[in-house]
Amino acid sequence: MKKAKDILNTNNLTKLVLALAGLLSLIAIFLVVTKQTPRQLRMSGECRSVVMVASGDTLSKLLLEQGLTHNDVNAIAKVLKSDAEITTLRADRDKLEFVRENDDAPVSKIVVIPSPWHQVELTCGEDGQWNCETVDVERDVRAVYRHGEILDGDSFYLAGQRAGIPAGILIDVYDLLAFEMDFERDVRAGQKFSVLYEENFSEGQKIDNGRVLAVSFEALRGNVQMYRFRKSDGTTGYYDADGNGAIKSLKRTPINNAKITSNFSRNRKHPVLGYTRAHKGVDFRASTGTPIPAAGAGRVIARSYNKGHGNFVKIRHNGSYETLYAHMSKFAKGVNVGTNVRQGQTIGYVGSTGYSTGPHLHYEIIKDGVHVNPMTVKLPAISNLGKEEKKKFQEYRKVLEKGIEKLEKNPTMYIQM
Numbered sequence: 001m002k003k004a005k006d007i008l009n010t011n012n013l014t015k016l017v018l019a020l021a022g023l024l025s026l027i028a029i030f031l032v033v034t035k036q037t038p039r040q041l042r043m044s045g046e047c048r049s050v051v052m053v054a055s056g057d058t059l060s061k062l063l064l065e066q067g068l069t070h071n072d073v074n075a076i077a078k079v080l081k082s083d084a085e086i087t088t089l090r091a092d093r094d095k096l097e098f099v100r101e102n103d104d105a106p107v108s109k110i111v112v113i114p115s116p117w118h119q120v121e122l123t124c125g126e127d128g129q130w131n132c133e134t135v136d137v138e139r140d141v142r143a144v145y146r147h148g149e150i151l152d153g154d155s156f157y158l159a160g161q162r163a164g165i166p167a168g169i170l171i172d173v174y175d176l177l178a179f180e181m182d183f184e185r186d187v188r189a190g191q192k193f194s195v196l197y198e199e200n201f202s203e204g205q206k207i208d209n210g211r212v213l214a215v216s217f218e219a220l221r222g223n224v225q226m227y228r229f230r231k232s233d234g235t236t237g238y239y240d241a242d243g244n245g246a247i248k249s250l251k252r253t254p255i256n257n258a259k260i261t262s263n264f265s266r267n268r269k270h271p272v273l274g275y276t277r278a279h280k281g282v283d284f285r286a287s288t289g290t291p292i293p294a295a296g297a298g299r300v301i302a303r304s305y306n307k308g309h310g311n312f313v314k315i316r317h318n319g320s321y322e323t324l325y326a327h328m329s330k331f332a333k334g335v336n337v338g339t340n341v342r343q344g345q346t347i348g349y350v351g352s353t354g355y356s357t358g359p360h361l362h363y364e365i366i367k368d369g370v371h372v373n374p375m376t377v378k379l380p381a382i383s384n385l386g387k388e389e390k391k392k393f394q395e396y397r398k399v400l401e402k403g404i405e406k407l408e409k410n411p412t413m414y415i416q417m
């Protein structure tokens with residue numbers, strides 16, 4: 001347990017995380033272990049009970065139930081607010097742990113647990129005053145490796161699940177690969193993929209999953225590899241095997257896992273109008289109401305309706321790119337002309353307004369005023385590595401690849417970070 005005063009500020013958590021990620025780039029992978037150590041038992045005679053906050057619960061209700069007085073409740077509420085910036089409890093998320101010296105003793109310590117990684121400890125001094133201290137739970141980060149293969153009729157999701165990759169990690173991996181791959185056309189049976197990701201442990205027990213550290217996918221257009229790397233200035237990003245930025249300013253496929261029903265073409269028979277004209281975007285099949293994320297960060301320059309596009313949003317991104325999203329059933333709240341949006345922020349919902357044969361997203365990328373094929377256009381990376389950083393990246397990658405090689409042979413092992 002590492003003690004600190006102002007932990008509720010999430011910055012500390014971030015710092016801790018960055019430090020751990022940085023370790024790997026600085027020191028060689030040293031420990032590969034196969035067995036988990038069992039959770040340590042508390043040997044003292046103290047009595048602990050944990051209460052999960054339920055809807056309708058208030059701090060005072062929960063404290064009074066434990067036999068605390070109204071004076072205690074007021075003092076605790078005051079110190080929680082001033083020292084830990086906690087004013088309300090979140091149902092189904094926050095936990096309270098009550099500690100007594102023995103079964104019949106009054107509560108001497110209360111631990112508010114807003115996350116597995118930081119806790120707020122309230123202790124009652126001999127003078128009857130309540131003191132508040134925030135405590136960072138140290139995490140033991142282990143990098144684990146999973147690999148799999150696409151089978152006939154498979155989706156990447158199915159194959160990933162079969163490989164034992166947790167759903168949350170799969171979503172992250174999908175988001176990453178979507179910058180480089182077109183899941184509709186690049187995925188075939190027989191292709192292999194692998195993921196190196198973090199598992200966070202505390203006292204020998206797995207608490208949650210961390211970040212994706214490396215991904216590899218044998219796509220049709222070539223092997224896609226991405227590595228998470230921390231630069232000397234402390235910022236982290238994903239880079240390809242050559243150290244070029246893997247996160248692009250735009251996404252080829254804004255909606256994950258949506259099937260392409262119509263491709264970009266300079267010449268196509270329009271399904272509604274009947275005559276031949278260019279299809280200036282890509283159509284993704286998705287059900288009505290599916291959130292449409294912005295393909296990249298930018299400013300909304302149109303939020304409107306026309307006969308062809310129905311409800312549509314147009315975003316201008318940094319540089320020379322614009323994207324357009326058509327046939328929306330409705331716009332997202334707060335998205336108006338002039339709104340700045342983040343990459344991935346929901347801007348509207350799939351629908352079938354305008355000239356459309358069924359619910360789908362029609363997506364366009366416009367580069368310097370010209371429509372381009374979202375599936376093939378070369379997209380600019382958000383950040384690239386300088387010469388010196390590239391060298392460090394390559395050293396780091398070599399170390400990581402060596403670790404991965406070991407894990408490939410021994411899938412039950414992990415890398416101690």
Ligand SMILES: [Zn+2]
Pocket residue numbers: 262279281282283361362363
């Ligand atoms: Zn279309």
